[in-house]
Amino acid sequence: MELLVSPSSVEEARSALAADIIDVKKPSEGSLGANFPWVIHAIKELSDKPVSAAIGDYSFLPGGASQAAYGAASAGADYVKVGLKFDGAERAAELISSVAKAVHWQYPEKTVVIAAYADYERMGTISPMEMAPLVAENGADIAMIDTGIKDGKSLFDFMDESVLGEFTDLNRSLNQKTALAGSLKFDDLAPLRSINPEIIGVRGMVCGGDRSSVIREELVEKAMSLVR
Numbered sequence: 352m353e354l355l356v357s358p359s360s361v362e363e364a365r366s367a368l369a370a371d372i373i374d375v376k377k378p379s380e381g382s383l384g385a386n387f388p389w390v391i392h393a394i395k396e397l398s399d400k401p402v403s404a405a406i407g408d409y410s411f412l413p414g415g416a417s418q419a420a421y422g423a424a425s426a427g428a429d430y431v432k433v434g435l436k437f438d439g440a441e442r443a444a445e446l447i448s449s450v451a452k453a454v455h456w457q458y459p460e461k462t463v464v465i466a467a468y469a470d471y472e473r474m475g476t477i478s479p480m481e482m483a484p485l486v487a488e489n490g491a492d493i494a495m496i497d498t499g500i501k502d503g504k505s506l507f508d509f510m511d512e513s514v515l516g517e518f519t520d521l522n523r524s525l526n527q528k529t530a531l532a533g534s535l536k537f538d539d540l541a542p543l544r545s546i547n548p549e550i551i552g553v554r555g556m557v558c559g560g561d562r563s564s565v566i567r568e569e570l571v572e573k574a575m576s577l578v579r
């Protein structure tokens with residue numbers, strides 16, 4: 352299980368360098384808010400660690416999402432991550448294939464992450480289970496669950512360990528990886544280890560519980576020691 356940590360600036364990224372994957376985002380623009388390309392580039396320059404970039408919680412806008420995905424990959428992101436903020440399997444397939452093509456067209460080695468929301472019922476968006484079979488089938492690499500509304504409710508408030516285990520197993524059977532996130536706490540690391548997704552994503556946990564605060568290096572190190 353690898354640890355992905357989401358800084359919002361170059362300064363914060365310096366405190367996150369112990370993580371396996373540095374995930375650039377702009378939390379003030381949403382759960383998967385996109386940061387500026389020059390911030391992605393500067394964070395990529397900081398270390399040899401793989402860099403991920405969120406491109407936004409996207410409505411059904413395959414053209415816009417594919418340009419944003421291409422921009423993030425060109426700026427240096429090794430992982431490009433998009434959230435599906437709409438419903439409908441057919442529309443999801445179209446946006447996933449557009450984003451995957453935009454990245455793999457010139458960067459076949461890069462990884463495309465597609466996120467659905469644990470709180471899809473209150474978001475009115477596609478569910479993670481409905482999204483899962485559309486990911487690799489449309490050229491993407493990782494199926495992710497995050498919470499869409501960051502109001503303190505966590506992934507486990509919406510999906511229990513057995514459902515998350517089913518999601519992870521389903522992804523494995525589809526030859527795609529799983530990433531889980533959503534206001535995770537240190538106490539969640541034990542159940543997450545038994546669910547065993549390839550990646551877990553955190554921000555609030557390593558900010559001391561408040562994701563609008565700043566990432567603390569010692570908490571990233573603590574989280575790394577517990578996921579190993």
Ligand SMILES: O=C[C@H](O)COP(=O)(O)O
Nearest residue numbers: 357532534552553554555
């Ligand atoms: O990709 C992971 C997210 O940034 C998780 O943020 P959070 O732990 O504050 O919900």
